[in-house]
Amino acid sequence: MPLAVTYPGVYIEEIPSGVRTITGVATSIGAFVDYFPTGPMNTAVRILSFSDFEKQFGGLDIRSEASYAIQQFFLNGGTEAYVVRVGSTTSGNAPASAAIGLAADSSGGSVLLTVSASSPGAWGSNLRLDVDYGTTDPSKLFNLTVTEVAIVGGNAQVVATETFRNLVVDPTQPNDAAAVVTAGSQLIAVKEGTGATGKLPAQTGTVSALTPDLTQLAKGDTVDVALGTTSIGTTPGLPDPPFTMASLASLLQSQIRAIGTGKGLDNATVSVVGSSATNAYLVAKTGSGKWADVLVLSDAGKGLATKLGFAKAGQNIQQYVLGGKAAQAQVLPGAAQAPGSDGTWDPAGDASGVAAGILGDPNQKTGMYALLDVDIFNLLCLPVTANLLDTNAAAVASAAEALCTTRRAFYLLDVPQAGNRDKVDAIMNWLSSNATLRSKNAALYFPRIDIPDPLNGFRPRPTPPSGTIAGLCARTDGTRGVWKAPAGTEATLANVQKLEYKLTDPENGVLNPLAINCLRFFPIYGPVCWGARTLNGADQMADDYKYVPVRRLALFLEESLYRGTQWVVFEPNDEPLWAQIRLNVGAFMHNLFRQGAFQGQTPKDAYFVKCDKESTTQTDINLGVVNIIVGFAPLKPAEFVVIQIQQMAGQIAT
Numbered sequence: 001m002p003l004a005v006t007y008p009g010v011y012i013e014e015i016p017s018g019v020r021t022i023t024g025v026a027t028s029i030g031a032f033v034d035y036f037p038t039g040p041m042n043t044a045v046r047i048l049s050f051s052d053f054e055k056q057f058g059g060l061d062i063r064s065e066a067s068y069a070i071q072q073f074f075l076n077g078g079t080e081a082y083v084v085r086v087g088s089t090t091s092g093n094a095p096a097s098a099a100i101g102l103a104a105d106s107s108g109g110s111v112l113l114t115v116s117a118s119s120p121g122a123w124g125s126n127l128r129l130d131v132d133y134g135t136t137d138p139s140k141l142f143n144l145t146v147t148e149v150a151i152v153g154g155n156a157q158v159v160a161t162e163t164f165r166n167l168v169v170d171p172t173q174p175n176d177a178a179a180v181v182t183a184g185s186q187l188i189a190v191k192e193g194t195g196a197t198g199k200l201p202a203q204t205g206t207v208s209a210l211t212p213d214l215t216q217l218a219k220g221d222t223v224d225v226a227l228g229t230t231s232i233g234t235t236p237g238l239p240d241p242p243f244t245m246a247s248l249a250s251l252l253q254s255q256i257r258a259i260g261t262g263k264g265l266d267n268a269t270v271s272v273v274g275s276s277a278t279n280a281y282l283v284a285k286t287g288s289g290k291w292a293d294v295l296v297l298s299d300a301g302k303g304l305a306t307k308l309g310f311a312k313a314g315q316n317i318q319q320y321v322l323g324g325k326a327a328q329a330q331v332l333p334g335a336a337q338a339p340g341s342d343g344t345w346d347p348a349g350d351a352s353g354v355a356a357g358i359l360g361d362p363n364q365k366t367g368m369y370a371l372l373d374v375d376i377f378n379l380l381c382l383p384v385t386a387n388l389l390d391t392n393a394a395a396v397a398s399a400a401e402a403l404c405t406t407r408r409a410f411y412l413l414d415v416p417q418a419g420n421r422d423k424v425d426a427i428m429n430w431l432s433s434n435a436t437l438r439s440k441n442a443a444l445y446f447p448r449i450d451i452p453d454p455l456n457g458f459r460p461r462p463t464p465p466s467g468t469i470a471g472l473c474a475r476t477d478g479t480r481g482v483w484k485a486p487a488g489t490e491a492t493l494a495n496v497q498k499l500e501y502k503l504t505d506p507e508n509g510v511l512n513p514l515a516i517n518c519l520r521f522f523p524i525y526g527p528v529c530w531g532a533r534t535l536n537g538a539d540q541m542a543d544d545y546k547y548v549p550v551r552r553l554a555l556f557l558e559e560s561l562y563r564g565t566q567w568v569v570f571e572p573n574d575e576p577l578w579a580q581i582r583l584n585v586g587a588f589m590h591n592l593f594r595q596g597a598f599q600g601q602t603p604k605d606a607y608f609v610k611c612d613k614e615s616t617t618q619t620d621i622n623l624g625v626v627n628i629i630v631g632f633a634p635l636k637p638a639e640f641v642v643i644q645i646q647q648m649a650g651q652i653a654t
Contacts, residue, residue: 018580022564022588027482027556028474030073030081031377031409032467033358033368034066034384035345038123039085042366044374047081050074055160057083058123062455063345065383069467072451073381075495076468077475082377084370086360087120087343090353111193112169112201113177117322117340118187124340126150126159127187129320130204141166142200144177146187162187169196188322204320347387348418355392358384359399368403376559378409378552379473383464386414386448394434401439408555408562410548411442413535414464422447422462422500424507427516438515440536440545441555445469445517447501449493449527460497465519468493472529473552482556483597485532485549485637493519493527513539517548532637550634553597561585561630573621578611581628585609589630599633607632 003013031044039045039057047053053070060067066083073081117124128147135141144167148159162185167177169192178190322340347354360367371377380400385393393416404411421427427446431437445465453461469486472493476486499519503511508518508530515538517531534551536543545551564584571577589607592598600606610629620627 018583019587020564020567020580020584022560022584024588024592025376025556025559025563026080027378027552028078028080028470028477029377029379030070030078030467030470030474031084031371031374031380032066032070032073032081033084033086033371033382035061035064035087035354035357036067036083036085037061037064037342038119038121039083040119041085041087042360042364042370044082044084044370047083048079053083057085060453060455062453065386065464066381066467068451068453068461068463069381069383069470072463072467072495073471073474076471076493077478078471079474079478082371082374084368085119086357086367088345088350088353089356090344090350112196112199114191114193115188115320115322116191118185118189120340120343122340122342123148124322127322129188129322131201131320133200133203135166140200141168141175142203143167144181146181146185148187160187169199169201171197347384348389351389351392354384355388355396358382358396368400371403371407377407378555379470380404380409380411381414381466381470382411383414383466386417386464388416390416390418390430390434394437397434397437397442401437401442404441405439408559409441410552410555411439412466412469413437413442413444414466415444415446417448424501424503424510428511428514431514431516438535438538438541440534440543440551442535443469443517443533443548444515444535445519445529445531446511447499447503447519449496449519450498450500451495452497462500465493468496469529481595481597483549483553483635485547487517487529487532487548487637489522489525489528491529492525493529496527499527515541547636550636553632553634557630557632560588561628564588565628568626573616573624573626575613577626578613578616581611581626582609585611585628585630589632597632597635599635605633 003011005011036057045056047056047070050059050071053059053067057067060071070081070083115127115129117127126149128149130145130147132143132145133141135143143163143165145164146162148161150157150159164177164181164184166175167180168175169177171178171192176192178192181188181190344350345354356367358367360369362369362372365372368380368382371380380403382396382400385396388396397411397413400411400413403409415421415427415430419426421430431444447465448462449465449468450460451463452458472491473486476484476491499521503518503520508520511518512531512533515533515535517529517533519527520530521527532548534543534545534548537546537548545554565581568577568581586609589609590603593600593603593606598606608629608631610631611626615627615629616625
């Protein structure tokens with residue numbers, strides 16, 4: 001709006017320069033879709049390290065090729081990725097519903113809270129719940145602690161802990177347990193039972209008082225106090241963490257000694273026997289003697305429960321356990337428990353179900369289409385295709401290439417290994433039979449690599465190379481730029497023990513013209529990537545996008561210019577706008593030229609930006625269209641280096 005001049009004097013007005021900086025987008029964000037033991041289903045989760053992956057999705061798993069590919073991605077230079085957890089769609093093989101735990105109200109009656117793991121999988125059965133009343137008002141409020149444990153070397157270890165304080169069971173209140181926990185927890189979701197409003201859950205870690213009548217507990221008797229879900233000698237239930245066992249042991253010992261003074265019980269000891277992995281239990285000893293009756297605290301009908309005088313069965317609540325009976329008497333009549341299950345993930349035996357899980361539904365944004373919700377990804381890896389049957393693998397690869405074309409991304413194809421395709425003839429025959437998979441937005445690498453497997457004593461594990469190559473691309477982009485081919489003697493493959501097939505130069509010469517990128521092992525350098533062609537890079541195809549760096553540079557330019565010219569929409573379509581476009585796009589291209597992204601000694605030789613009355617005619621203007629033509633001279637890799645040597649004839653001195 002023009003400046004209003006109303007009085008004599010000096011006026012200052014700021015005028016926009018018209019320069020809008022175009023920022024280059026990321027070029028090496030990985031994307032992985034596969035089975036994982038934990039994590040949200042059909043949701044793209046951003047991770048920035050392998051530690052992030054372990055926290056979110058459980059780390060390496062022998063059933064998941066992508067878990068190893070993600071490890072290789074970060075070891076080889078990757079810095080950012082999106083991970084999508086999926087399951088088989090075959091009936092009966094999909095991951096079961098989440099593990100469910102129940103909390104009884106303080107009167108021991110109806111179900112107060114139903115707790116389920118936040119996502120399907122057997123991992124949910126490792127969740128424990130603790131309730132305490134260390135609140136600002138113990139008569140009305142309670143705290144809930146969620147603990148995820150894992151059995152490592154026969155011992156329970158805490159993996160993650162969440163605590164929610166000052167809760168109530170009342171949907172009308174802002175601190176309602178179901179609303180607060182479900183919204184804030186990464187581990188569980190909570191629903192309230194019918195008529196639960198205003199009630200409090202039974203506190204864990206409490207034991208009712210013992211009566212002084214221990215006349216029937218004679219000197220020399222031994223008492224087994226079972227903290228599992230069944231009595232000793234039968235299949236044990238879910239384990240309880242050791243610290244709760246020790247707490248109960250100390251309490252029982254002090255009370256038995258106090259009550260049994262003068263009855264031969266003043267020196268009684270209570271100790272923990274076994275471990276949480278083997279259904280640990282307590283043993284109260286008053287001397288040498290026979291085994292006494294087994295005490296199961298959840299059953300008031302057992303003899304010693306009556307002798308020791310527990311006020312009410314179920315008051316000894318150690319922890320609520322998801323997926324099975326709680327520590328003691330927390331499974332109420334008619335209240336079902338559902339242990340978590342990983343279902344079946346068998347790419348060879350259940351190929352159609354696994355392939356369908358990977359493919360997903362674009363309308364529901366499941367499977368690989370969960371990536372549609374991601375702002376940008378660049379390198380798609382689906383290493384599970386190496387374990388699929390040919391037909392299913394081809395269906396997944398075809399959909400992946402289409403997705404990458406839509407999202408301006410690049411697909412690293414892993415070949416199905418039925419019949420061992422780590423042979424030159426086998427890989428050639430497979431590509432010939434699947435020629436429809438040739439694409440300028442995809443590349444194929446051969447052979448598979450062997451990496452040390454921490455889950456199998458670090459023995460070699462044959463692994464599809466896509467994750468390793470994705471990490472190599474990220475490393476090359478960061479050090480040299482997306483226009484540099486991720487290949488050559490500096491393109492070493494980290495954490496690779498050996499290659500499944502050792503190629504010779506003549507074999508490499510057969511595969512390279514077919515656009516099969518070879519992985520080679522050279523003395524001193526070790527395993528390296530020795531090819532940089534797209535699947536449209538076969539010599540006979542003569543495609544403009546023959547080389548991986550040229551295609552990835554084009555995708556980078558397209559995405560950067562698409563995002564950087566959004567401001568043009570609805571601007572007046574005339575020469576002032578065209579001049580601004582030439583200025584902004586030209587500045588972006590010139591910066592890349594200075595970094596060495598294009599051929600040519602001068603900007604004129606390297607790129608051009610055209611936006612004027614020739615590119616945008618009056619008809620285009622009438623239709624609301626502005627045409628921007630951007631050309632660039634790509635750097636193509638020196639794939640063949642020819643050294644000419646000529647022998648000099650005898651020279652006559654002059």
